[in-house]
Amino acid sequence: MTITAPDLSVFEERESNVRSYCRDWPAVFDRAQGSHLYDERGRPYLDFFAGAGALNYGHNNPVLKRALLDYLERDGITHGLDMASAAKRSFLEAFEHYALRPRDLSYTVMFPGPTGTNAVEAALKLARKVTGRETIVSFTNAFHGMSLGALAVTGNAFKRAGAGVPLVHGAPMPFDRYLDGQVPDFLWFERLLEDKGSGLNKPAAVIVETVQGEGGINVARAQWLRQLAALCKRHGMLLIIDDIQMGCGRTGAFFSFEEAGVVPDIVTLSKSISGYGLPMSLTLFKPELDMWEVGEHNGTFRGNNPAFVTATAALATYWKDDQTQKQTQAHAEQVERSLQTICAERADASYRGRGLAWGIEFTNPEQASAVCARAFEHGLLLETSGALSEVVKLLPPLSISSGELEEGLSILARVVAETR
Amino acid sequence: MTITAPDLSVFEERESNVRSYCRDWPAVFDRAQGSHLYDERGRPYLDFFAGAGALNYGHNNPVLKRALLDYLERDGITHGLDMASAAKRSFLEAFEHYALRPRDLSYTVMFPGPTGTNAVEAALKLARKVTGRETIVSFTNAFHGMSLGALAVTGNAFKRAGAGVPLVHGAPMPFDRYLDGQVPDFLWFERLLEDKGSGLNKPAAVIVETVQGEGGINVARAQWLRQLAALCKRHGMLLIIDDIQMGCGRTGAFFSFEEAGVVPDIVTLSKSISGYGLPMSLTLFKPELDMWEVGEHNGTFRGNNPAFVTATAALATYWKDDQTQKQTQAHAEQVERSLQTICAERADASYRGRGLAWGIEFTNPEQASAVCARAFEHGLLLETSGALSEVVKLLPPLSISSGELEEGLSILARVVAETR
């Protein structure tokens, strides 16, 4: 295939050096549908990235698109701050009906601003306010966002350094299997809590991802999560599960913590909650924690009503029964079989994952990057994650077909085999 | 008119206590067009609030709507992180063509995430990174956002307390006319900077709004801004103008600082930049400050392509010539005449403003709230601002017609007269 380089000049001249994905994927994307993006020359790309987990139902999902177009065409209110709106009411009712009630959850819903980091900031503020304490325990390789509060509980040293001020009030603990089974789970953490001389300020809360996406697809075992929840209860710390990337069905169930049977005190949701890639996020918490004063946290884009519309449609379409969850489980098995085969052939690669979040870790991080670069050449979008970008991350849309999944896994197998 | 109370039950039962506007405006809004919102019973409300300045071109502006529908219908890419996309290219070109070049500005553009507070966080991080210093000087009654970095430079004590941790690295200075002319401008600030024993950590930057919207429509004089810019230059501090609320023509010119003739080092834009109320924001800075490492700041919704589409249409439609600016000036005169009349009648009220951002301050803050409540009964949406909610704030869409403006001002005159 003869490819002339895409015209990236305006990006290179006008956009900040901070831009990143556009460097790995030198194409100018134009359209997108389902599991595919298309660049402006019409070349298709199979998407195993899904907006970093923001597109669980695929690009421009037709069901959601119809709802969105109808809403826009009839001049449904677009921007609503935290005014009551018909679209917001529909969303709240659908969220209660499809997400909360079937799971016996009774969370209060807060619209903290439309991005994940807004949701985390609101969660941390509330946890501190409720407990009167400052310290938040996070985990090694956690990722919670880029604003100052969320960044302080994010592990990545490179991103932390961007703060320009020392990040304080956080304390990292080992994520599940971080110390390779050499240490009993929570031994260190609980000793610090029990010992009045440990030097750990008593934490307000613990924030955790059930699967660390940016951190390298590190999967916490259900048992570990249950132990963590019990530890939080024993020591009066709030448990915050950041389900921004792993919620909305990414791991199978709607909430990623369902499998473990834990009920966090606070939950953050974003990314796929609108279903259409539109900015939206939620901070959920047990009603007794709702100690916010009126207007104590605000934000201009809390009321992104088009996102409420697509979110409502997504809930009503994909979470009215267990089809989505079952399909994800079937996809998961398909992925796992492929990764098993791919990694069986080489000692320097291992895989792990849950639902439709999988990673292949390479001993040599450069190979992970090389795999992604080669995949791009073959029209497959794949990204790395992990502190050293040592993990090839698979996050296909949940709505992907079995055939598309197979196609992507075949390309993956080929490019891994080519990368030695 | 007989009104039965709107059904707000799901909001009251499910949504957090933090919700605010829905309390002042007990209606369930459904549609919106131009200068009006409509509740689900079809009752119209004339909008003198404009999404807190996010809807300068009115609700569901038909030009932007057409562009948005076309884009969505043809499956233009919706969610793009920081990938290169055709829609983003069009936006960057339009921004250069209509916003920067005519003003001889050559800012580098960063997409820091789609909300104002994201833009401010990115600006502060960059200022600290570039200078290697931590302290940011802000001004009394400033409002810059709710995430931890932005909140630390926000003045409001009530919102600051929500942080749950002591907010540090900020230092407040008096905004223009804060001390009622009893003190030479910048006397205190410059003494602190010059004196090696003053106790002020040398600041990385100064962040300022040209008109403080949330702070009570406090208008900085052009001369004061020029002095501030000169002070920053003399002392090696970066000047950040937060143009989130006052940019995009709110004060007349596209950037609110044009009139003063200053060129900030860093500018934040959000709210009306997408034109349609869709979440979008920009951090602009002089090219020589672009010391970001690749991916050092990121975020899921940086690439909200539908917002790029409406933003492009807004620039091409409303900023291709000086019509918007001229119309805003005409509107401004109309508003000022009315406010003069309204305030002439009473000693306990005074007005101020610029462009289409105006405020009436009442000696007794309860009267400001009462005016807004009465206005709502008459179908006019008005909000208060200021630390004590003592200022009735007028932020109509720039696109409002002269007749609509007159209608709103008449209602305002009437309710002010009724409120004693």
Place this chain on the structure above:
Amino acid sequence: MTITAPDLSVFEERESNVRSYCRDWPAVFDRAQGSHLYDERGRPYLDFFAGAGALNYGHNNPVLKRALLDYLERDGITHGLDMASAAKRSFLEAFEHYALRPRDLSYTVMFPGPTGTNAVEAALKLARKVTGRETIVSFTNAFHGMSLGALAVTGNAFKRAGAGVPLVHGAPMPFDRYLDGQVPDFLWFERLLEDKGSGLNKPAAVIVETVQGEGGINVARAQWLRQLAALCKRHGMLLIIDDIQMGCGRTGAFFSFEEAGVVPDIVTLSKSISGYGLPMSLTLFKPELDMWEVGEHNGTFRGNNPAFVTATAALATYWKDDQTQKQTQAHAEQVERSLQTICAERADASYRGRGLAWGIEFTNPEQASAVCARAFEHGLLLETSGALSEVVKLLPPLSISSGELEEGLSILARVVAETR
């Protein structure tokens, strides 16, 4: 006089670069008596520095010396932590009898560790504990100590930079006459406190020196101190007067704040409290503030009993009547007359002071250093102060004789005249 250089080799080779006075005064001191030090060759130096205010009663004062020798000879307990001891009881009784009761003060006494910075740390901890707030307001050019808590409320940028971490929780306000009378006193401070949108975290306390010694002998007017005390009361902030350098009679009365008629909530004393140059300090506070838990603050050298012995003797000898205060006033007049004459002759020098703390400020800071260097050559010890070392500081022992004072002032007059 032929002087061979003193042997400073071990200091230069073994002691840290941080050493400072030994550079300005290149002599190896051996003995000291009254107002004089003697180097190891027997050369006398008239002391206008008095241990930076730690030797108000002169070097090795014979009355205190006798008490100290007696105590040591009879094996009085030396090191006592916070055990009850006979020497401590005598001190507490003497402090109550000679210092507190005659002034109608009923402070609780805390022994926070034997240095000034210990006393300040304890004061700040208590103020924060009692109020539940973090911010401490200090003043431009304040000096309160070198440990992290005290350094955060110290003005000097050079010393602050030594912290190696950003110093937070402090907020500087203008000291008396800082803005040269262009601004009404406390206008800015009180506006910040009254305005809920000012951005100043509500302070726990205000810490202030009545005369800033290290800051350049800046003298607060009695009226200004009274206004400050009233401001603190109005706004529920504790008033801490750091009387470490100016207490124990340096300004005339035992406490430097007596003249103003204010009663601080917390007072720190150190330097001359032991009277003999032995490390000792006190944190005094109103009894109702004594919310310390048992052992919540501790320190190995809180119970420096030899210092209690000399402190007791100093109180009983010098504060049994008003002779010390009267003599200081007489000395003050003598100093002021001389400084008036000295400064009358040149436009580039001005003087100020109170009690026996005086300063001559030179427009050109190098002249202040030159004056001190020349004075040393003439056998007079004089130091500079101020952020730029622009002030020649006079702190002779209170016990100096009129003749010695005259001698020193004559040398001063001569070297100032020689320094152009």
Place this chain on the structure above:
Amino acid sequence: MTITAPDLSVFEERESNVRSYCRDWPAVFDRAQGSHLYDERGRPYLDFFAGAGALNYGHNNPVLKRALLDYLERDGITHGLDMASAAKRSFLEAFEHYALRPRDLSYTVMFPGPTGTNAVEAALKLARKVTGRETIVSFTNAFHGMSLGALAVTGNAFKRAGAGVPLVHGAPMPFDRYLDGQVPDFLWFERLLEDKGSGLNKPAAVIVETVQGEGGINVARAQWLRQLAALCKRHGMLLIIDDIQMGCGRTGAFFSFEEAGVVPDIVTLSKSISGYGLPMSLTLFKPELDMWEVGEHNGTFRGNNPAFVTATAALATYWKDDQTQKQTQAHAEQVERSLQTICAERADASYRGRGLAWGIEFTNPEQASAVCARAFEHGLLLETSGALSEVVKLLPPLSISSGELEEGLSILARVVAETR
């Protein structure tokens, strides 16, 4: 014995609630000699506390007393700031001759102020300045002082809470044997350092006590210290050994780290360095770290010349050969034999220690307090340590005679037996 209560009224009425030892030991101490204190009625107390380790050579040691009296009698300079003095020169020479040279150490000496917390503050400032980093790693149950910098690396939650501000920039790691051998040493710490996603800010330094005195007489193994030193070297962190309590021979050798064969980058000394209980402290560091600017850290009582005199005498008398060390080893064996017997009899008590620092830990903390209270009744001064005061701490003077030691151990055996 009929005892009337001592008169503690002035302490109870005038001194702060924070006082502590005087509550456990209700006596008014008057004289002290060698291993005994005497209250004002002449009752002797055998001292197994030694000023919390500040009186290694006993109370009012006659050799040091003679030197001190001579110095005072001849009007040797008492208070010298950081001026060069003959007494300081003698001390520096003696320190070089007796402490450094025989151990092949070439530390630069800093006089940071006369208390332990001053020494720690200076050490932390220097470590941060030299590395440009903020975080200091400390260990569980560490004690380093009460001023804000030192308190932030101290473990005790009760004392930390006294700060009144969140203590930041510290990170606790497990001290030796903290996790009861269930975890390989330094596994967690090194993983955090190696992993760029761990969330630990790269530390400037590690601060450690070789034996944690206040923390409960926790003894680090030599091998653990060597591993720690190697870890610091591998990761570019400075190693600070806080030898304030364990230095000056408390564990046998002059420096407590000699046995392990490590050479810290920075060492803090205080408590017994003056030998006579006079306030004095040192911060020692490798010459290449001496990046202090002139006067960047200061303090009024840095030049406590009487303390230099006794310190010099102590070095020349007790460290001219290895007699002190040998005697301490002999004492240590004597103590260990007794503790073995004492603890053999009961399952709820265990002992540990090194040199002349020993502890008996009781399962029930109340028993530790009861043992100390009973010991006091028998005229033996003993204190508890540990976060729950669960450890009876033995710190007799190094100069104690074998007979005195036996006497104290007998009382201890008896009161332990009586306490069930």
